[in-house]
Amino acid sequence: MGKQYSILLYYCYADIQDYEAYREKHHLFCVENNLRGRVIISPEGLNGTVSGLKEDCEKYMAYVQSDARFADTEFKVEAHDKMAFAKLHVRVKPEIVHSSLRHINPREKTGTYVEPNEFKEILRNQPEDTVILDVRSDYEHSVGRFKNALTLDIENFRDFPEKVKEIEGLRNKKVITYCTGGIKCEKASAYLLEQGFENVYQLHGGIIKYGIEAGGEDFEGKCYVFDNRITADVNSVNPSVISKCHVTGVLTDRMVNCANPTCNAHIPMSEEAGWLMDGCCSDECRQNPERRPYDGTGYYQKNTNHYNPLKGVKREPAKID
CATH class of the missing domain: 3.40.250.10 (Rhodanese-like domain)
Structure with missing residues (x-):
């Protein structure tokens, strides 16, 4: 049957003055089309990684590009065998990537x-x-x-x-x-x-x-990615492994987030070491009473903000400084 799902990665620098209203509209479209992922909407544009069935992802790409502001958005599309996210988050933020370079407009100057x-x-x-x-x-x-x-x-x-x-x-x-x-x-x-x-x-x-x-x-x-995979294969020609397990020092391309939420370090860790350390980067983190249960993946979904446009729930408008 092949891989039935797609993972989309995209961004678009564009002027969005109605970012709160557009966030509501965008989130509703995602919910109605069974899409999950993370989308950032900002006065300076869009940034998202979204997953769903291929046909739903096709609808989403058409939806984004149908808006004249985002017509030239380029999507990187990867096939996958399952949904790459557990939840959907569509958030308003000051920037589409936190850069401390808000004065730069890539539509005016870039490499x-x-x-x-x-x-x-x-x-x-x-x-x-x-x-x-x-x-x-x-x-x-x-x-x-x-x-x-x-x-x-x-x-x-x-x-x-x-x-x-x-x-x-x-x-x-x-x-x-x-x-x-x-x-x-x-x-x-x-x-x-x-x-x-x-x-x-x-x-x-x-x-x-x-x-x-x-x-x-x-x-x-491997390439570090911001979905449930954590890392993705990109080299089909001469692949290699360069990272070493944080605990044992053996070569591994498996990445985890430390199970201690107050640490949450992103580290390479072999499967054996992951179980040995309960998903933690150190004994100190392992003893932390807030340690999250380790399920073998080293990926921990952030808590949802419980926003659901289908129920008519409205947030307070985001503050953009």
Whole structure:
């Protein structure tokens, strides 16, 4: 029968003045079409990862693109054998990705796109004057990254501007940024241009599109994703494992969230170590009375906000500073 479900990853920078009203409308469409996932609606645009049956996902893509503001939204579509989310969240936030770069509008300035197959050629024969820059968080690139990529020690993307000070020596290089789906690169590359970097590019559609269109060649390890899978295979050409179990040190591409909710560290952990440690990164976390029951996945669904437009429940309007 094949895989009956799809996972969609997308973003669109666009002006949304009626973000609260649109949030209600968008959430209702998702509920009526049996879709789950996480969607952020902001004055600056949309950012979402959504899962459902293939036909329902087709309806969703058509729905989003039918709005003139989001007509050029590009969806990365992956086939899957089940629903990738347990719940649906459609939230209003100040930004579609927390960046501390609200003044940047990628529709006005951003790095030049490099398409996946062109990027593959660059990876094969990387010129000395070209740097591949990973703009994701450390827990993401710890489990997978491109060959010879420069990584930054950042806990959250909002720390990126501060870390740029450490790479000022690359100003005269050709810098190609990449991330999971392309959204962070839109602002990261724009910020680099703002700081005086002259030759700035970005992998169009990120790691996920590269995997779909170019086979993921020379992406080492797995790609950290923000759904129940936690990590996803992207390299069908020369796959490898680069991460080591936080507990035992053995090679593993299996990622978990620490079962201690006050820690919640994202760490590589083998299946054996996961059961041994009850899903915790340390004995201290294991002894925490608030430790969540470990079910072997290391994935813990966030509590719902109980918003359901079908019941007519309304939230207080979101405050956008």
